[in-house]
Amino acid sequence: MRSSLPQKKETPPQLHDAELMAVVLEGRHGAFAAEVADFFALLHRQLGDASRSQAWGGVARMVRRRESDRLDVH
Numbered sequence: 001m002r003s004s005l006p007q008k009k010e011t012p013p014q015l016h017d018a019e020l021m022a023v024v025l026e027g028r029h030g031a032f033a034a035e036v037a038d039f040f041a042l043l044h045r046q047l048g049d050a051s052r053s054q055a056w057g058g059v060a061r062m063v064r065r066r067e068s069d070r071l072d073v074h
Contacts, residue, residue: 022062
């Protein structure tokens with residue numbers, strides 16, 4: 001029997017994790033949050049860990065998107 005409740009769309013775990021990390025970095029590093037994430041992305045790229053580098057790059061993009069969204073509010 002099917003439930004009559006609407007199905008929630010699950011967010012991919014990676015997106016959820018990136019957003020959580022963005023919030024943590026913003027809280028700890030303020031305006032420098034994106035640069036901190038970029039640092040970790042570069043560090044992991046130099047260490048040869050492409051997946052972590054991409055993950056930190058995603059966090060940096062998320063921080064910048066969140067900042068842009070905050071600034072665009074009128």
